[in-house]
Amino acid sequence: MKNFKRKLAVGTIITGLTFSAFGNTLPIYAESNSHVEDIFKYLDNDNTRLFDDHKPGLYDDYKKHSTEINLTKESNGIKVTINEAVFDGKTVFFTYTIESKRDLGKRPNLDDSADIVGAIKESGTTQIAKIDNNTYVGLETISNVDGEIATAANVKWEINSFFNRETKKQYNGKWKFDFAINALDNKMIVVNDSTEQNGVKITVEKILVTPMSFIVYYNEKIDENVINKWDDIDANRFELKDDLGNSYLSEYNSGWRDGEYKTNWSRTFETIDPNATKLIISPKATFYSDPDKQKDIQLDDIIIKLK
Numbered sequence: 001m002k003n004f005k006r007k008l009a010v011g012t013i014i015t016g017l018t019f020s021a022f023g024n025t026l027p028i029y030a031e032s033n034s035h036v037e038d039i040f041k042y043l044d045n046d047n048t049r050l051f052d053d054h055k056p057g058l059y060d061d062y063k064k065h066s067t068e069i070n071l072t073k074e075s076n077g078i079k080v081t082i083n084e085a086v087f088d089g090k091t092v093f094f095t096y097t098i099e100s101k102r103d104l105g106k107r108p109n110l111d112d113s114a115d116i117v118g119a120i121k122e123s124g125t126t127q128i129a130k131i132d133n134n135t136y137v138g139l140e141t142i143s144n145v146d147g148e149i150a151t152a153a154n155v156k157w158e159i160n161s162f163f164n165r166e167t168k169k170q171y172n173g174k175w176k177f178d179f180a181i182n183a184l185d186n187k188m189i190v191v192n193d194s195t196e197q198n199g200v201k202i203t204v205e206k207i208l209v210t211p212m213s214f215i216v217y218y219n220e221k222i223d224e225n226v227i228n229k230w231d232d233i234d235a236n237r238f239e240l241k242d243d244l245g246n247s248y249l250s251e252y253n254s255g256w257r258d259g260e261y262k263t264n265w266s267r268t269f270e271t272i273d274p275n276a277t278k279l280i281i282s283p284k285a286t287f288y289s290d291p292d293k294q295k296d297i298q299l300d301d302i303i304i305k306l307k
Contacts, residue, residue, distance in 0.1 A: 246273050
């Protein structure tokens, strides 16, 4: 992770990326016409599909495993509908549609809060896209960072306002949602295996396997001497393949500090090939020193038996 010396305070949640914050937008497709059949897949298009519907994507199997929610709230001329949701035992994924009588811009900002009831530490991500005149679709994720695997989740989502970035206009209102969702069947594989080199230690703690994905829980620990020597350290990178040669698409869920030099992470991957018997994780790290000096290291593989 870069800027290790200037990391957040101990215990601080490091949230996943909010894609709209970086200026990425989705074009309006013919599929739109104010309706998108599979919002999970649609919003994944610019992430792992690169706008190629024939390529596999991270969210390909989410809709078929989702539960219909179909809750609508309207305020100040803006109607918001939660369409469907999926819960893997740790993270809730839900899609929504926004229909507005006003132009909210290409990428409206939402002043909102989404929570899993009872969760102590949470993180989340947001994606949103304009699909037609004043119609938008979005995907929200909420992760219970520090809790156990749950069989169900109660979710509260509250929106206080929408902000049009182009016109700088804000539209206030009250959109409050409450819904419950059961977790999909899942299997936990305890790993607790580590690899260490040049003062960097990566430990894979466990893997949660669901019908549409698998989640890797791991942590990085950096030696104090290494931190003092280098300006920046990026140790949160690895490739993951199986024994059949398949590579897997992934997306970060969350991270949080645990002590001075340790950071916990989780990352979601696409569905495991049912014929695979092993997963091979190949961690990498890069040390940076101003202005242009850097050092790359490849840590030993961590091999996880699936069967």
